Amino acid sequence: MGQKVQGTEDLFGGYMRAWQRMQDVARELFGAYGFDMIETPAIEQVDTFVHGIGESTDVVRKEMFRVVSGALFGDLLEKGSEAHLKPRQRMAMRPEGTAGVVRAAVENNFVPQGAAPAKLWYAEAMFRGERPQKGRLRQFHQVGVEWLGASDPAADAECIIMLMEYFERLGFKRDDLRLVINSMGDAACRPAYREKVRAFILDHADEMCEDCLERAQINPLRAFDCKNDHCREVMKGAPLAPDNLCEECAAHYAAVKRYLDAAGVAYVEDPTLVRGLDYYTRTVFEVEAVGSGVGAIGGGGRYDGLVELEGGKPTPGLGFAVGFERIALALAAAGVEMGGEEPSCVYVACTGGEAERAAAFEARLALRGAGVRAEADYQGRSLKSQFKQADKLRARLCVVIGGDEVAAGAATLRDMGTHEQVQVPAAELVDAVLARLE
Ligand code: HAM
Numbered sequence: 386m387g388q389k390v391q392g393t394e395d396l397f398g399g400y401m402r403a404w405q406r407m408q409d410v411a412r413e414l415f416g417a418y419g420f421d422m423i424e425t426p427a428i429e430q431v432d433t434f435v436h437g438i439g440e441s442t443d444v445v446r447k448e449m450f451r452v453v454s455g456a457l458f459g460d461l462l463e464k465g466s467e468a469h470l471k472p473r474q475r476m477a478m479r480p481e482g483t484a485g486v487v488r489a490a491v492e493n494n495f496v497p498q499g500a501a502p503a504k505l506w507y508a509e510a511m512f513r514g515e516r517p518q519k520g521r522l523r524q525f526h527q528v529g530v531e532w533l534g535a536s537d538p539a540a541d542a543e544c545i546i547m548l549m550e551y552f553e554r555l556g557f558k559r560d561d562l563r564l565v566i567n568s569m570g571d572a573a574c575r576p577a578y579r580e581k582v583r584a585f586i587l588d589h590a591d592e593m594c595e596d597c598l599e600r601a602q603i604n605p606l607r608a609f610d611c612k613n614d615h616c617r618e619v620m621k622g623a624p625l626a627p628d629n630l631c632e633e634c635a636a637h638y639a640a641v642k643r644y645l646d647a648a649g650v651a652y653v654e655d656p657t658l659v660r661g662l663d664y665y666t667r668t669v670f671e672v673e674a675v676g677s678g679v680g681a682i683g684g685g686g687r688y689d690g691l692v693e694l695e696g697g698k699p700t701p702g703l704g705f706a707v708g709f710e711r712i713a714l715a716l717a718a719a720g721v722e723m724g725g726e727e728p729s730c731v732y733v734a735c736t737g738g739e740a741e742r743a744a745a746f747e748a749r750l751a752l753r754g755a756g757v758r759a760e761a762d763y764q765g766r767s768l769k770s771q772f773k774q775a776d777k778l779r780a781r782l783c784v785v786i787g788g789d790e791v792a793a794g795a796a797t798l799r800d801m802g803t804h805e806q807v808q809v810p811a812a813e814l815v816d817a818v819l820a821r822l823e
Contacts (some may be wrong), residue, residue, distance in 0.1 A: 392523030403724035408508045410554045411528045420504040425485035431475040436694045437484030439663025441603040444480050448513040452476040478512035486531045491697035502534030520679035520711045529706030536701040541668040542644030556721035563673045567658035568638035571666045574631035581624045609657040625656035664688040674715035683707035730758040732775035735786040745786045755815045
């Protein structure tokens with residue numbers, strides 16, 4: 386028997402309906418904010434992720450699933466290196482959505498100079514080679530937005546406000562959510578800040594783990610996220626990003642907070658929030674469902690340098706993504722059913738004669754033509770077991786067609802709740818069903 390790959394899941398039944406609901410709510414809410422849907426390919430050239438997410442991030446160094454065509458695979462094994470592969474032959478499954486959307490925006494010129502911003506949202510599977518555990522999968526699903534061409538701090542605030550509204554519409558209580566924000570500076574002030582953190586780690590080298598010493602060389606800010614308790618304790622004394630912002634970044638961050646305050650959105654400032662992707666500048670944020678034990682259910686921020694890194698003209702941008710599987714776990718823990726039950730149906734039952742079966746067939750087609758979910762028996766069951774099946778399928782109505790009905794050119798409508806029955810002419814069946822379903 387085949388088995389699914391570790392860290393992947395099959396989506397079906399209520400779980401699938403929950404994923405669809407996340408998309409329906411996103412379409413409605415994000416649409417009101419002016420976002421259109423986009424889908425980019427699940428595989429991109431490795432360079433798209435290296436340029437955008439950053440060569441030194443865990444996502445790029447350790448977690449990307451690399452893809453080569455079957456024809457090249459043997460060759461690769463034989464040569465023992467990918468040095469001979471052309472850039473277009475080096476591919477990876479997308480570990481996140483932002484780099485691909487920005488690549489698409491550059492390639493298709495979504496934001497020509499001076500044009501209105503591009504606002505895009507997506508609902509897609511992402512792939513990261515992480516060690517699978519609760520809420521951490523190798524194939525997971527994100528709903529995300531990318532807003533390109535907006536530098537105004539009002540955009541940061543509106544993005545966050547929209548995210549919090551999204552969580553609420555999915556069934557979270559505002560009080561159960563913890564929104565954490567920070568500002569990481571920009572190309573003007575971050576390099577100097579990074580150097581300060583690097584110097585701090587090197588000053589405390591004898592107290593930090595091997596990983597943090599490596600981080601000091603390649604990505605010092607990641608030391609704030611070290612899993613080692615002792616390193617975290619030491620990092621409490623490290624220089625903090627908000628204390629090292631240039632004037633423009635400080636003003637931008639203050640304005641974002643003013644807008645959030647004006648909208649009544651509660652947040653906590655965490656000066657050590659750094660996020661795991663290198664493209665962020667200025668505002669970063671994460672949301673946690675308090676007590677759910679699944680980690681961040683969403684996160685994002687501003688990335689004013691990313692479009693350039695992907696080969697476009699300087700264009701500011703920002704966005705966020707939320708994780709479906711973690712949201713489903715957190716909502717289940719809070720006792721909220723996101724997917725809902727299977728939709729109810731109308732069951733068309735008939736006795737075994739050819740004329741009855743033909744009339745039932747016609748009735749089903751007519752009902753479905755009117756948008757009614759119609760079910761029936763396809764295994765030659767008795768009328769009694771057809772009724773049982775109708776109950777199991779939670780049918781609200783049963784259309785019964787027997788010899789008498791065929792002779793009268795009619796159908797009997799049975800309300801499965803009250804067990805009331807009426808006979809209606811076959812030609813009026815659809816209207817009679819629709820009237821009762823309303
Ligand atoms: P991220 O924080 O890496 O950001 O992922 C966003 C969300 O995806 C997380 O908060 C989490 O809920 C979910 N997630 C991440 N990894 C996993 C995993 N292995 N298993 C299950 N769920 C996971 C980004 O991906 C950015 N692209 C967000 C963004 C958009 N920033 C700007 N625009």
